[in-house]
Amino acid sequence: MSDDGLVELVLRSTRVITPAGTRAASVAVSAGRITAVLAHDAEVPAGARLEDFGDDVLLPGLVDTHVHVNDPGRTEWEGFWTATRAAAAGGITTLVDMPLNSLPPTTTVDHLRTKQDVARTKAHIDIGFWGGALPDNVKDLRPLHDAGVFGFKAFLSPSGVDEFPELDQEQLARSLAEIAGFGGLLIVHAEDPHHLAAAPQKSGRKYADFLASRPRDAEDTAIANVIAQAGRLDARVHVLHLSSSDALPLIAAAKREGVRVTAETCPHYLTLTAEEVPDGASEFKCCPPIREAANQDLLWQALADGTIDCVVTDHSPSTADLKTDDFATAWGGISGLQLSLSAVWTEARKRGHTLEDVVRWMSSGTAELVGLDDRKGAIEAGRDADFAVLAPDETFTVDPAALQHRNRVTAYAGRTLYGVVRSTWLRGERVVSEGEFTEPTGQLLSRRR
Numbered sequence: 001m002s003d004d005g006l007v008e009l010v011l012r013s014t015r016v017i018t019p020a021g022t023r024a025a026s027v028a029v030s031a032g033r034i035t036a037v038l039a040h041d042a043e044v045p046a047g048a049r050l051e052d053f054g055d056d057v058l059l060p061g062l063v064d065t066h067v068h069v070n071d072p073g074r075t076e077w078e079g080f081w082t083a084t085r086a087a088a089a090g091g092i093t094t095l096v097d098m099p100l101n102s103l104p105p106t107t108t109v110d111h112l113r114t115k116q117d118v119a120r121t122k123a124h125i126d127i128g129f130w131g132g133a134l135p136d137n138v139k140d141l142r143p144l145h146d147a148g149v150f151g152f153k154a155f156l157s158p159s160g161v162d163e164f165p166e167l168d169q170e171q172l173a174r175s176l177a178e179i180a181g182f183g184g185l186l187i188v189h190a191e192d193p194h195h196l197a198a199a200p201q202k203s204g205r206k207y208a209d210f211l212a213s214r215p216r217d218a219e220d221t222a223i224a225n226v227i228a229q230a231g232r233l234d235a236r237v238h239v240l241h242l243s244s245s246d247a248l249p250l251i252a253a254a255k256r257e258g259v260r261v262t263a264e265t266c267p268h269y270l271t272l273t274a275e276e277v278p279d280g281a282s283e284f285k286c287c288p289p290i291r292e293a294a295n296q297d298l299l300w301q302a303l304a305d306g307t308i309d310c311v312v313t314d315h316s317p318s319t320a321d322l323k324t325d326d327f328a329t330a331w332g333g334i335s336g337l338q339l340s341l342s343a344v345w346t347e348a349r350k351r352g353h354t355l356e357d358v359v360r361w362m363s364s365g366t367a368e369l370v371g372l373d374d375r376k377g378a379i380e381a382g383r384d385a386d387f388a389v390l391a392p393d394e395t396f397t398v399d400p401a402a403l404q405h406r407n408r409v410t411a412y413a414g415r416t417l418y419g420v421v422r423s424t425w426l427r428g429e430r431v432v433s434e435g436e437f438t439e440p441t442g443q444l445l446s447r448r449r
């Protein structure tokens with residue numbers, strides 16, 4: 001590493017995805033940062049190493065702002081070592097960890113420190129943290145904000161774990177007012193508990209019964225309530241893992257009216273459909289659920305028109321024994337870290353979208369969501385030298401044995417996907433190449449002040 005501005009590394013490709021479009025270029029790197037994007041045939045400075053990727057695409061490392069690492073406490077579900085290896089293998093160079101499913105949950109500064117201490121030596125990529133908003137921790141929100149969390153997650157319906165209770169409307173208003181007071185961000189799992197309670201709850205192996213138990217109107221109502229509160233308080237809110245296309249007009253209208261709301265969706269909502277989920281196949285279970293093909297078409301439209309801002313994995317694994325064949329009781333969560341780029345790209349290209357679109361949804365858009373867009377999410381001078389090298393026209397068939405996350409349960413087994421990640425680079429160092437990893441060099445990130 002050099003601190004004197006000398007270029008140490010030049011990455012060259014005929015297809016470099018920059019904010020100004022895709023072009024043949026050479027990217028100069030010094031001390032872990034991009035110093036310049038030069039002509040493809042630019043002279044390599046004396047002493048610098050050249051990596052020429054030919055026609056493989058050089059894109060900014062993905063920023064995945066929705067990952068459940070579960071470490072410490074439920075490390076048998078997932079840990080920082082395995083999650084960050086899976087992420088790196090999939091072209092992700094930054095993840096932001098959700099506050100729940102680890103023990104402790106990230107709901108006080110002490111708990112945040114505990115998590116950071118565990119993550120520090122195991123991170124193959126950079127890691128940031130979300131805080132959690134619980135009914136009884138309003139006093140902890142500002143200290144957590146000051147300690148560098150990127151925002152606060154709240155549930156409006158039961159979260160699935162006892163230590164992370166949901167907020168009712170009054171508690172939501174109180175937390176949101178506090179967060180708005182210091183200019184923070186609230187991110188919401190938006191399903192309304194009353195609509196869920198009113199839906200038919202049948203146990204068993206039938207996916208249709210599970211789908212009926214998590215109706216669209218539960219999402220639509222919760223999102224309407226969150227938007228109303230955000231508008232009233234001029235607060236910044238973000239809708240997590242949007243599945244119901246019926247909520248899209250609400251979000252679009254709120255954005256037009258100046259409400260500070262953004263939304264994300266996930267690879268599984270964009271690439272898998274309710275019609276194809278086999279009975280008993282709870283590797284497809286998540287909440288809100290994967291819905292019908294017609295719903296999926298509208299999610300893609302909303303990505304194209306900007307109603308949905310970004311795509312994140314919501315990687316939320318458990319041990320295999322909790323993925324029983326009863327949809328009512330099986331753990332809800334899909335493990336997508338390693339396959340998210342290829343899964344989304346496979347469907348995107350079929351629908352006429354470009355890799356630039358995918359980069360906008362999965363790298364620059366997410367970096368912007370968490371305020372990391374001074375360092376991450378684009379190939380331009382001044383940003384961290386984080387990259388994925390992708391062979392976009394090459395295919396592979398998903399073999400669970402090749403996955404790096406701890407419990408190799410996957411909804412993508414046997415699928416043929418476009419886009420092979422050849423290597424992933426973090427601050428100018430190759431962290432994985434053809435399945436070979438270096439020692440972890442990831443850093444812990446804090447919200448920009």
Ligand SMILES: [Zn+2]
Nearest residue numbers: 068098314316
């Ligand atoms: Zn989640």
